[in-house]
Amino acid sequence: MARNGGHLLVECLIALGATKSFGVPGESYLAVLDALHDTRGKLDYVLCRNEGGAAFMASAYGKLTGSPGICFVTRGPGVTNASIGVHTAMQDSSPMILFVGQVGTEMKGREAFQEIDYRAVYGTVAKWAVEIDDVARLPEIVARAWTTALTGRPGPVVVALPEDMLTTLTEAAPLSGPASIFEAAPSQDAIAAALKILAAAEKPVLLMGGANWTAQGRAALQSFAEASSIPVVAAFRYQDQFDNHSPVFAGEAGVGMVAHVRKLMSDADVILAVNVRFGEMTTDGYTLLSVPVPRQKLIHVHGSDREIGKIYVPTIGIHAGPNAFAKALTPVKGGWADWRAAARKAYEGTFAAPVQPGPVDMVAVSSWLRETLPADVILTNGAGNFTVWPNKFFKFGPQARLLAPQSGAMGYGLPAAIAAKVAYPQRTVVCFAGDGDFQMNCQELGTAMQAGAQPIVLIINNGIYGTIRAHQERNYPARVSGTSLENPDFVTLAKAYGFHAERVEATQDFAAAFVRALKSTNGAVLDIAISPEALTPRQTLSQMRDAALQSQKAKA
Numbered sequence: 001m002a003r004n005g006g007h008l009l010v011e012c013l014i015a016l017g018a019t020k021s022f023g024v025p026g027e028s029y030l031a032v033l034d035a036l037h038d039t040r041g042k043l044d045y046v047l048c049r050n051e052g053g054a055a056f057m058a059s060a061y062g063k064l065t066g067s068p069g070i071c072f073v074t075r076g077p078g079v080t081n082a083s084i085g086v087h088t089a090m091q092d093s094s095p096m097i098l099f100v101g102q103v104g105t106e107m108k109g110r111e112a113f114q115e116i117d118y119r120a121v122y123g124t125v126a127k128w129a130v131e132i133d134d135v136a137r138l139p140e141i142v143a144r145a146w147t148t149a150l151t152g153r154p155g156p157v158v159v160a161l162p163e164d165m166l167t168t169l170t171e172a173a174p175l176s177g178p179a180s181i182f183e184a185a186p187s188q189d190a191i192a193a194a195l196k197i198l199a200a201a202e203k204p205v206l207l208m209g210g211a212n213w214t215a216q217g218r219a220a221l222q223s224f225a226e227a228s229s230i231p232v233v234a235a236f237r238y239q240d241q242f243d244n245h246s247p248v249f250a251g252e253a254g255v256g257m258v259a260h261v262r263k264l265m266s267d268a269d270v271i272l273a274v275n276v277r278f279g280e281m282t283t284d285g286y287t288l289l290s291v292p293v294p295r296q297k298l299i300h301v302h303g304s305d306r307e308i309g310k311i312y313v314p315t316i317g318i319h320a321g322p323n324a325f326a327k328a329l330t331p332v333k334g335g336w337a338d339w340r341a342a343a344r345k346a347y348e349g350t351f352a353a354p355v356q357p358g359p360v361d362m363v364a365v366s367s368w369l370r371e372t373l374p375a376d377v378i379l380t381n382g383a384g385n386f387t388v389w390p391n392k393f394f395k396f397g398p399q400a401r402l403l404a405p406q407s408g409a410m411g412y413g414l415p416a417a418i419a420a421k422v423a424y425p426q427r428t429v430v431c432f433a434g435d436g437d438f439q440m441n442c443q444e445l446g447t448a449m450q451a452g453a454q455p456i457v458l459i460i461n462n463g464i465y466g467t468i469r470a471h472q473e474r475n476y477p478a479r480v481s482g483t484s485l486e487n488p489d490f491v492t493l494a495k496a497y498g499f500h501a502e503r504v505e506a507t508q509d510f511a512a513a514f515v516r517a518l519k520s521t522n523g524a525v526l527d528i529a530i531s532p533e534a535l536t537p538r539q540t541l542s543q544m545r546d547a548a549l550q551s552q553k554a555k556a
Contacts, residue, residue, distance in 0.1 A: 001171070002169045002170065002171055003169065003170065004031055004135075004166060004167050004168060004169055004170070005031065005132075005135040005138055005161070005165045005166040005167065005168055005170065006029070006030075006031025006032040006033075006034060006035045006166040006167070007031070007034075007035040008135070008138050008139065008170060008172060008174055009032060009035070009099070009138060009142060009161070009166070010032060010035035010036060010039060010043060011035075011174035011175075012138070012139050012142045012143070012174045012175045013043055013070065013142065014039065014042050014043050015174055015175040015176055015177055015178075016142070016143070016146050016175060016177070016178045017067060017177075017178055018043055018067070018068070018070050019042070019043060019044065020043070020044050020046065020061060020070065020422055020423070021036075021043060021044065021045050021046065021058075021070035021071065021072060022045075022046045022048055022054040022055075022057040022058045022061070022069070022070070022071050022072075022419070023045060023046070023047070023048060023051075023054050023071055023072030023073055024047075024048050024049070024050065024051045024054055024072075024073055024074070024078060025047070025072075025074070026073065026074020026075065026078050026101050027074070027101075028074045028075045028100075028101020028102065028103070028114075028161075028163050029072060029074065029099070029101040029161055029163075029166060030166075031163075031166035031167050032072060032099070032161070032166060033045075043070075045072070046418075046422055046447065046451050046453075047447065047450060047451075048415075048444065048447045049443040049444050049446050049447050050081060050441065050443060050444070051073045051074075051077075051078045051079070051081035051082040051085075052081045052082060052083075052084045052085060052411070052441065053411075053414075053415040053441045053443070053444040053447065054071050054072075054073060054082065054085070054415075055071050055073070055081075055082035055083075055084065055085020055086060055088075055089075055096075055098060056084070056085045056088065056409075056411070056412050056415035056416060056419075056441070057069070057071070057085075057415045057416070057418055057419040057422070057447075058070060058071035058085060058089070058096050058097075058098070058419070059085045059086075059088050059089035059092060059094045059096050059156070059416075060094070060380070060403045060412070060415065060416035060419040060420065061419040061420075061422065061423055062089065062094040062095040062096045062149070062154070063089075063092055063094040063095075063211065063403060064378070064401060064403060064419065064420055064423055064424075065423050066095070066150075066211075066212070067095065068095040068096055068097050068146060068149040068150060068157075069089070069094065069095065069096040069097070069419070070096075070097055070099070071085065071096065071097070071098045071099065072099045073098065073099075073100055073101070074100070074101045074114070075100060075101045075102050075103060075114040075115070075116060076113075076114025076115065076116055077114065078100070078101070079098070079100045079116060079118070079121075079158075080116070080121075082098060082100075083121075083122075083125065084409055084411075085098075085156075086098055086122065086125050086126055086156045086158065087125055087407055087409070088405045088406075088407040088409050088412060089155060089156035090125060090126060090127070090155050090156055090407075091279075091405070091406040091407040092211075092405060092406050092407070093153050093154050093155055093210055093211040093277065094154060094155065094156070094211065095149040095150050095154040095155065095156075095211070096149060096155070096156040096157070097145050097146065097149055097156070097157045097158075097159060098126075098156060098157070098158045098159070099159050099161055100118060100158060100159065100160050100161060101160075101161055101163060102115075102116075102118070102131060102160040102161055102162040102163065103115045103162065103163065105133065105162050105164055105165070108162070118131055118158055118160040119131065119160075122158040125156075126155065126156045126157055126158045127148055127149065127153075127155040127156060127157055128144075128145065128148045128157045128158070129157070129158040129160075130144075130145070130157075130158070130159055130160070131159075131160035131162065132159065132160065132161055132162065132165050133162070133165070134165075135165045135166075135168045135170045135172070136170050136171075136172045137172075138165070138170070138172065139172055139173070139174060139175050141159065142159070142175065143175055143178075143179070145157040145159050146178060147178075147179055147181065150181075151181060151303075152303055152304035152305075152306070153210075153211070153277065153302070153303065153304035153306070153307055154211045154212060183212075183303065183320075183321030183323055183324045184303060184319060184320050184321050184324065185320055185321070185324040185325075185328065186301070186318050186320035186324065186325050186328055190316070190318045190320070191325075191328050191329065191330075193316050194272065194299045194301075194316060194318065194329075195329070195330065195332050197270055197297055197299060197315060197316070198228070198230070198270055198272060198299075198332045198334075199332045199333070199334060200270075201269055201270035201297075201334060201336070202269050202334070202335070202336065202339075203267055203268050203269045203270070203336060203339050204230050204231075204268065204269070204270045204271075204272065204334070204336060205230070205231055205232075205233055205250075205264055205265060205268040205270070205271050205272070206221075206225050206230050206231070206232045206233070206248075206271075206272045206274065207232075207233050207234075207235060207253065207265075207271055207272065207273045207274070207276055207282075208221060208232060208233075208234060208235065208238070208241060208242060208273075208274045208275060208276065208322075209234055209235025209236070209238035209241060209274075209275055209276045209277070209282070210235070210238065210241075210274075210275030210276060210277060210302075210322065211275075212275070212303060212321060212322060212323070213241050213275070213322055213323065214323050215398070216323060216327070217322055217323025217324075217326045217327065218241060218242065218243075218326075218398065219398070220323070220326040220327045220329070221242070221274065221322075221326035221329075222242060222243055222246055222248075224326065224329040224330075224331060225246070225248045226246060226247065226248050227331035228331045228332045228333070228334075229248065229334075229336065229337050229340045230248060230272075230332075230336070230340065231248055231249075231250040231264060231339065231340045231343040231344070232246070232248050232249050232250060233250050233251060233252070233253050233261055233264060233265065234249075234251070234252045234253065234254075235252075235253060235254070235276045235277070235279075235282045236252065236253060236254035236255065236279060236281040236282045236406055237252070237254055237391065237402065237404040237405075237406055238252075239251075239252040239391070239396055239402065240396040240400055240401050240402035242396075243396070243397055243398045244395040244396045244397065245395060245397055247340075247344055248340060248344065249344070249347065250264060250340075250343035250344060250346070250347045251264075251343075251346075251347045251350065252391065252392070253265060253281075253282045253283075253284070253288070254281045254282065254391070255281045255387075255408075256388060256392065256536075257281075257284050258346075258350050258392070260343065260346035260347065260349075260350075262284055262288065264343055264346075265284075265288040265289075266288055268296050269296055269297065270296060270297045270298075270299070271289070271294075271296050271297070271298050271299070272299045272301070273298060273299065273300045273301065274301045274322055274325060274326070275301065275302060275303065275322035276300070276302070277302075277307055278307075278310070278311045278312060279406065281406070286311070289312055291311060291312065292311070292312060292313050293312070293313045294312050294313075297315040298312055298313075298314040298315050299314060299315060299316050299317075299318065300312065300314040300316075300317050300318070301317075301318040301320055301322070301325050302317075302318075302319065302320075303319075303320065303321045303322065304319075305319045350392065351367070351370075351393060353393075353537040353538060354537070354538065356530070356531075356534040356537070357531050357533040357534050357540060358529070358530050358531025358533060358534050359505050359506055359507070359529050359530070359531065360504060360505070360506065360507050360510065360528050360529055360530050361507045361534075362389050362393075362460065362528075362530060362534065362537075363393070363537060364507050364510075365389075365507065365510050365528070366389045366393035366394065367393070368510065368511055368514075369394065369430075369514075370393065370394055370395060372511075372514075373394075373400075373428065373430065374427075374428050375397050375399045375400060376399040376400060376427055376428075377400050377401075377427070377428045377429070377430060378400070378401045378402075378403065378417075378420045378424070378427055378428070378429045378430070379394065379400070379401070379402050379403070379404075379429075379430050379431075379432065380402075380403040380404065380412070380413045380414075380416040380417040380420065380429065380430070380431045380432070380455075381403075381404050381412070381413045381431070381432040381433065381437075382405065382409065382410045382411050382412040382413040382414075382433055382434070382437040382438075382440065383405065383408045383409055383410045383412070383437060383467070384410065384434035384436065384437045384460075384465070384466050384467050385434070385466040385467045385470060385535055385536060386432060386433070386434040386437070386460035386466065387404065387432065388536065388537060389432060389460070390402065390404070390430075390432045391404060392537075393537075401420075403416040403417075403419075403420060410436065410437045410440045411437060411440025411441040412441075413431045413432060413433045413437060413438075414431050414433060414438065414441050414442065414444050414445070414448075414455075414457060415441055415444050415447075416431070417429045417430070417431035417448075417455035417457065418444060418447055418448045418451065418453050418454075418455065419453075420455065421448070421451075421453035421454065421455050422451060422453045425452075425453065428456070428518070429455040429456065430455065430456045430457075430458065431455050431456065431457045431458065432458050432460065433457060433458065433459050433460065434459070434460050434461075434462070434465075434466060435459055435460070435461040435462065435463065435485060435487050435490075436464075436465045436466075436485055438457070438459050438490070439487075442493065445493075445494065445497035445499060445525075446497055448497070448499075448523060449497050449498045449499070449522075449523075454498075454499060454520075454522055454523020454524075455523055456514075456517045456518070456523060456524045456525075456526070457494075457499075457523070457524070457525045457526070458526050458528055459490055459525065459526065459527045459528060460528055460530055461487065461490070461527055461528060461529055461530065462530050462531065462532045462534070462535075463484065463485050463486075463487065463532055464483050464484055464485055464532050465483045465485065466532070466535050468482075468483050469483040469532070469535070469541065470535055470536070470541070470544060473541060473544045473545045473548060474544055474547075474548050475548070477544075477545045477546075477548035477549045477552065478545055478549065490503075490525060490527040491503050491525070491527055494524075494525035494527075498522050498523075499520075499522055499523045499524055499525050500516065500517060500520035500522055500523065500524040500525070501524065501525040501526070501527070502516070502517075502524075502525075502526055502527070503526075503527040503528075503529065504526050504527065504528045504529065505529045510526075510528070513526055514526065
């Protein structure tokens with residue numbers, strides 16, 4: 001049966017298992033939009049307000065569900081807007097496929113209207129960037145894109161679709177389903193070698209993170225860690241992948257790393273790193289482990305052989321999927337029970353913080369949320385100092401999830417929350433956003449309204465770009481420039497998009513406001529007034545400035 005490339009593409013995606021897609025329309029892929037007209041309930045298209053927001057949604061959807069997030073954007077301006085989501089998906093190891101309209105093949109190479117060389121632009125940002133130049137090969141390329149996005153270290157794939165490839169008729173048959181690829185399992189020799197090193201340790205640490213975990217794999221790793229009494233540290237923004245209530249969980253190695261985690265990693269004599277990409281935040285600027293050969297004995301396990309030895313030369317490297325590796329482990333015993341207990345005690349102590357200055361105390365708010373939110377809550381955030389509250393003051397159980405960008409991209413939280421509601425409409429989804437962070441993508445409230453995927457949004461409003469102000473005060477104290485915000489009325493803005501909205505100006509008013517937000521059937525936005533002084537849980541803005549001024553005087 002003859003069909004055009006647009007219809008063939010959509011049929012292939014449905015066969016592979018795609019059920020949701022995100023995008024902003026463009027004339028370069030009208031044939032795809034036409035095919036999507038008949039797929040409601042099979043492959044839905046979530047209409048977004050900006051390509052950056054759409055790409056964030058696809059990246060978050062892939063991270064949350066484990067199925068590639070599908071995004072459609074137009075050529076030129078559309079795909080450049082979407083680049084922030086591709087970069088985030090790569091740093092997050094999130095499976096994602098970005099389909100991009102392209103100029104017709106007869107126009108290529110002439111700097112035609114909105115023309116871009118996608119392989120050149122995305123070759124170093126995505127796992128794979130490809131352009132279709134033969135409509136008959138479309139099923140082959142889509143199948144490869146799907147597999148590439150999912151396997152090894154998951155990540156984004158960019159597929160360029162020349163306009164004439166989508167309108168040309170072909171007899172090529174659609175795919176019948178995805179490839180069934182089993183996770184790589186470790187050899188018995190590899191497991192024996194790893195366990196031998198661990199058994200000889202005095203201060204072992206299990207560092208875990210990354211994508212592709214299953215519930216069974218996480219449970220197996222937890223059982224091993226608990227039976228072995230080994231403290232567990234989560235890599236940057238992967239603390240939702242291990243039960244924080246477990247007696248072996250010791251915290252997250254990430255931005256704003258707390259002192260006990262830094263000491264735990266530094267003092268360890270053996271680190272078992274499972275599914276970890278050794279990024280700058282997890283390693284505290286590559287200082288916790290020496291490059292290229294760490295002082296600690298390092299057992300690095302990863303599903304992608306490209307990650308093993310990329311930065312650190314391991315004592316042993318094991319090319320295996322995280323779940324298969326976790327299931328193959330057997331407990332080890334050693335004299336480190338006190339080491340584990342001290343790590344856990346230090347972790348529990350991190351939830352105590354001074355009363356915060358200003359009208360709303362986020363320490364108290366976070367404590368209330370920690371006790372109130374359902375076990376399967378999904379938290380999201382973008383970037384800024386406000387992220388300390390969902391990232392450091394919440395305990396993630398085995399059902400809870402965190403969607404937070406390893407790329408440090410502002411504006412990610414709201415699109416991620418919308419994607420989470422699209423994927424799991426019955427679950428409670430709470431987005432944390434600073435006032436600056438929220439305004440990066442606040443127009444996506446319209447996407448949420450139209451899709452019926454409205455989350456609860458907490459705007460932590462201090463009237464400044466907090467992270468940059470903190471750096472500014474530390475480096476150029478008392479010289480404020482370019483970091484103060486004059487904000488709109490967020491309550492009125494949210495109501496214009498159909499959301500329930502309130503402003504919270506006192507700590508004691510938060511709980512009742514949040515209960516009303518939970519009861520709303522149209523989502524909710526709570527504009528929470530906090531003081532710019534409350535920039536971090538344990539140091540005020542004035543204290544930062546005073547310390548920097550004193551340092552300047554001492555050097556003068």
